[in-house]
Amino acid sequence: MVESFLTKSEPLKYKEENLKTEEMIINLGPQHPSTHGVLRLEVVTDGEIVVDVIPHLGYLHRCFEKHAESLPYNQTIPYTDRMDYVAAMNNEWAFVMGAERMLGIDKEIPKRVEYIRVLVSELNRIAAHFIAIGTYGMDIGAFTPFLWMMRDREHILRMLEWASGARMLYNYIWVGGLFYDLPVGFEERAKEFVDYLKPKLKDSETLLINNKIFIERTVNVGVLPRDLAINYGVTGPMLRGSGLRFDLRKVDGYSVYPELDFEVPVGTGKMGTVGDCWDRNWVRYEECWQSIKIIEQCVEKLSGEHKRTKEFDPRAMVPKKIRPKAQDFYVRAENPKGELGYFFRADGRSDQPLRCKARAPSFSNLSVIAEISKGCMLGDLFAILGSMDLNMGEVDR
Template identity: 70%
Template sequence: MSDIIQYQYKEEHLVNSAPNKYDHTRLKASEMILNVGPQHPSTHGVLRLEVVTDGELVVDVVPHLGYLHRCFEKHAEALPFNQVIPYVDRMDYVAAMNSEHAYAMGVERMLGIENEIPRRVEYIRVLVAELNRLASHFVAIGTYALDIGAYTPFLWMMRDREQILRLLEWVSGARMLYNYIWIGGLFYDLPTGFEERCAEFATYLEPKLKELEQLVVENRIFVARTANVGVLDLPLAINYGCSGPVLRGSGLRYDLRRIDGYSVYPELDFDVPVGSGAMGKTGDCWDRNWVRVAECRESLKIIRQCLAQLTGALRRTPDFDPQAAVPKKIRPKAMDFYVRAESSKGELGFFFRTDGKSDKPVRCKARACSFNNLSVLPELARGGLLADLVAIIGSIDVVMGEVDR
């Protein structure tokens, strides 16, 4: 390695280096620096990993961010609250409904109108959010199998995800970036026949999830590639602020739909799956993937319960207006406010600072779950094989639009 490259590397990575971390300024004769991404498909987006390797062993990993920076927070500070929702969609663009739900709920609580939201609106919000959670997990599971070397599960997952996207396109007019959940209500009520079509999809999907378990989760090759790999101990996960399937895969039953009980989730019956080390050690790659598969079954249970309400006590009526509680003017009192919700990848939070004079936030800050989950990657990868690094990245399930907000 030339002196120039060593100098550049020192300038980039010497700042705030912890004493227990690898000294990047001195490479051994057997070590080299390998760039994985930002175009490599295994990085799940425009993520660049600077990997120090010793043969096939990973000595250290330095994630480089910012290749997809969207300046979400500064955009939000320049726009009225109700015009920010399309930008929220573009954070976790694989689960945009979940992001919209969290943001709209936060502004409603600031305005003090959360109790004015019609119950049919709340159940529709949970219904579309859980459909989107399924679609997000299908992307995570399918691409993860593709990372490991299995092509068929990816095709199966994209096939079933396509049906969800068609349902969400039917209800909102868009396939991925919906702008459907508005502050105080919804863009529009469910289309006529949506509940029946959604129920047919739920009936279709249930046996498909069992096939998925047999094809991927119980597959000998998949187990060998993921069990005892990338083990995330629970104290380490908590210290890094991990959440979602990454945290629950380490054995902690922590789900904001249960802990905070927002929207109508307290009225619904569903379990919170956690990793148990069934195939290896608790908190390994297999556990994190299994939690997502198990959560697909729980989301299906929630969808069925929402459909029962929407076709029963909360059935559509001619006079129902999904925008009845939408405020004419959004101007919260001067305050600092934080709201959080359970996205498909973990705790998604929004912090607002308002001055009581403007319809725009003085400060907006997003707490992106993918950012915290990605930060633990160097701890999981050190000492492992280079091939295992790909398996670890896939098990974390990051979306870079949320990291580079």
């Protein structure tokens, strides 16, 4: 029963007869509500103290990489939606950027298309962070913030459905362009939503982020030092929560992000220690404000300098055949959970990649759970897990 997770380097570490007198092995999961997807944690405890945590994967296999290797590039886009399914626009965009750069058409994409991509991706970023913040409150006993976040997230889902025709899995961002232009009136509706959201977001800070009980449950818990985060390949809000100002929208400056004004929030140990659970959650909250700032600028550009015209065709640059020259290529983008990367190997003859590998941020972020959980109380393990904002669809992709 216990030997399934043992490695060759530690052949008998947790055999039952080798456990100390007070130690025991507890299985947490697999069950969806408590573990952010179908994840099983095998926890070795000494009373209520966590000795070690071993995550078990393999319960939600998406087969994404094999799908991508058996389909043309443009037909793979719907499968990207199904990895981190609460941030589907962001998944699509990274994949599409890779294909466009391999084809050498990335500099020819119309500016209106680029601003629309940023707009819908930042809306999706807010929706993803609302899931993270709302369910995190519920993880440690606060139910009302979840209801508030889901209420406001619903507005975003309706807007993205209006634009793409789908609620969560969009297939909207295409290689070379977009499925559709924005519906007439979308820019005005986006501005109305931003004006609506600002006071609601401030209320959420009072209700949850600065709540005394929430602070006591998250401060100085699950501290992730900056060097440990780097060594484990942690990215996104988890890395920035540890104090490192690393955001690919700034570092790589892809699309029109260099033309937009926004900040990169980082953890400062405002309530406790830099890199604790509270810092990670606070970074996500602050990123929602920055996404609002980006959305306002995109709406201004799309209503003015790059407004819609009768001649504009969002599919004008969509290639009839996607057949990149022979090469190995890696592309990355800043998803709500961190760095999403795609590695492609093209042979120059086929419209299907020989190899497609996804570098999912949740997978790397989950790998550090044992390091930051050792010595904590069993009840705090759920606070640590929730602060990671995992999506098992992209872990077991």
